[in-house]
Amino acid sequence: MFMPIRLALALTFILTTPWAVLAEVQDESALDIQVREIAKTLRCTVCQTENIWESGAPLAQQMRGVVRDRLKMGHSPEDIKEYFLSRYGDYIMMQPPAHGVNWLLWAGPFILLLGGGLLLYKEVIGWVRRTPTPSTTPPTPLDEQARQRLERELES
Amino acid sequence: MTKGSQLTLVLVLLGLFALFYQGLWGDPRHIPTVLIGTDAPMVEGPDVETGDLISLNQFKGKVILLNFWASWCYECKVEHESVLQLHKLFKDDPNFVMLGVNYQDKLPDAQQYLKEYGTTFAHMRDLHGQLAIDYGVYGVPETFVIDQQGKIRYKYVGPVTGHMYTKITQEIIAPLLKGKPISTPS
Numbered sequence: 001m002f003m004p005i006r007l008a009l010a011l012t013f014i015l016t017t018p019w020a021v022l023a024e025v026q027d028e029s030a031l032d033i034q035v036r037e038i039a040k041t042l043r044c045t046v047c048q049t050e051n052i053w054e055s056g057a058p059l060a061q062q063m064r065g066v067v068r069d070r071l072k073m074g075h076s077p078e079d080i081k082e083y084f085l086s087r088y089g090d091y092i093m094m095q096p097p098a099h100g101v102n103w104l105l106w107a108g109p110f111i112l113l114l115g116g117g118l119l120l121y122k123e124v125i126g127w128v129r130r131t132p133t134p135s136t137t138p139p140t141p142l143d144e145q146a147r148q149r150l151e152r153e154l155e156s
Numbered sequence: 157m158t159k160g161s162q163l164t165l166v167l168v169l170l171g172l173f174a175l176f177y178q179g180l181w182g183d184p185r186h187i188p189t190v191l192i193g194t195d196a197p198m199v200e201g202p203d204v205e206t207g208d209l210i211s212l213n214q215f216k217g218k219v220i221l222l223n224f225w226a227s228w229c230y231e232c233k234v235e236h237e238s239v240l241q242l243h244k245l246f247k248d249d250p251n252f253v254m255l256g257v258n259y260q261d262k263l264p265d266a267q268q269y270l271k272e273y274g275t276t277f278a279h280m281r282d283l284h285g286q287l288a289i290d291y292g293v294y295g296v297p298e299t300f301v302i303d304q305q306g307k308i309r310y311k312y313v314g315p316v317t318g319h320m321y322t323k324i325t326q327e328i329i330a331p332l333l334k335g336k337p338i339s340t341p342s
Contacts, residue, residue, distance in 0.1 A: 045184055045294050058260050059294075062285030087292040089190040108172050115169045122157060 035068050038077050042067075042084055043094050051094050185294045185313045192309065196220070196302040197290035201280035204258050204266050210280040212255075212302075219332045220302040221254045221324075223316075224288060225279075226261045227269035229296045235315035236273050242316065242325060243277050251304065251333055255280060259288050259296050299324070303332050310338070 039053035044060040052060040052067075063084070070080045084092045096102045142150065157165075200211035212220065223239055225232040246252040256279030258266045263281065270279065282288050291300060294313065301310040301324065310328045312320060331338050 059285065059288070063289060065284060066286060066289055084289075086190065086194075087289060089187065089292075091184055091187050104172070104175070108176060112169055112172055115165050118157075119162070119165060119169075122162070 031068065031071060034071055034077065035064060038067050038071075038080055039064050041081065041094055043092050045088060045092065189292060189311045191292055191300075191311060194308055196300070196306050196308045197287075198306075199257075199280075199287040199290055201257070201282060201287060204256075204263070204270060204279040204281055210255065210278055215253045215255075216306060217304055218251050218253045219304055219329060220300075221252075221329065222257055222291070222300040222302065223254070224257045224259045224282075224291070224293055224296050224298045224300075226259050226296045227265040228261065231315045232297045233273070235297055235317050238315070238317045238321045240274065240276060242321065242329075245325060246329060246333070247276065249333055252329070253277075257282050257287055259293065260285065301328050301332065304335070 036053055040051050042052045042063060044050045044052045044055035044057055044063075046057050046059050047055045050060075052063045055061075066083075067080055070083070071077075075083075081093070085097075090096045090102060096105055098106050196212065198212045200209055200213070202208065203210050221242070243254045246254070254277045256275070256277065258279050258281045260282070266279070266281070280287075291298070297313075297315055299310075299312045299316050300308055303309045309332060310324070312324065314320070316324055328338055
């Protein structure tokens with residue numbers, strides 16, 4: 001007796017479920033992931049070292065909107081990054097493109113580390129060389145007077 | 157390692173360190189724009205006062221001054237009188253047009269601002285920030301000058317007052333209206 005009711009309920013569910021909406025939600029989350037991935041690579045130009053995904057600034061919010069709109073229009077992530085680069089220059093990229101003077105940003109820390117390390121090494125070596133080494137000859141034995149004084153002090 | 161090469165290394169390291177340190181405190185608004193010499197985006201938006209659509213396309217072939225502003229922006233109030241003065245100076249030239257772009261603002265606030273401080277030229281609304289992003293805007297006020305060929309020729313971040321007013325009127329707009337090259341691109 002309950003079987004037809006269950007069947008009817010199942011059919012009602014299948015027929016009335018907005019599959020298109022569910023599919024759209026699925027698409028939407030895929031879009032969200034793409035927006036997030038691109039937004040994380042773009043700098044919020046009015047914040048301090050924040051990308052537009054993490055920033056709550058109105059400009060960052062609008063930039064996320066532009067990323068979303070362009071993805072919806074079928075632009076590739078490279079096209080979108082290129083668009084922002086053409087508007088704001090290299091500063092917009094969280095990782096500045098490695099060309100021209102930007103190489104300094106990439107190589108600078110390593111140059112500082114290697115150069116600083118080399119200077120430190122030279123300084124340590126020089127310091128070690130200047131420090132007198134302790135004598136390896138055995139100490140002269142105590143004379144009788146000193147030995148007796150030491151014994152007295154140890155006993156007291 | 158000789159003394160000379162050690163000194164060179166120290167200087168290089170100090171130079172790099174100073175460069176990075178300065179970069180930490182630099183204002184990104186003063187980074188030279190990449191837009192100079194590029195085609196001005198032909199943006200459009202509703203008029204703040206009438207709601208009619210304003211498009212930059214309507215003004216092709218003219219020298220255009222675009223001024224981004226907002227009612228909440230203190231520096232915009234500071235420059236307002238100068239901006240009106242600038243419009244007064246060139247408004248009779250048929251090859252000049254001046255437009256305000258209202259940025260990140262509420263319509264009633266923008267309308268109230270224009271009513272209170274007065275205006276003599278049209279202002280379009282940047283509804284979703286797209287216009288500002290198209291022009292690589294960091295904040296307000298920012299001013300752009302577009303030449304008769306539709307190329308961005310000048311950008312200034314900050315209030316157009318004092319020597320900047322003189323520079324923009326005498327060294328940028330006046331030569332462009334005469335079809336002369338400008339000496340200071342940005």
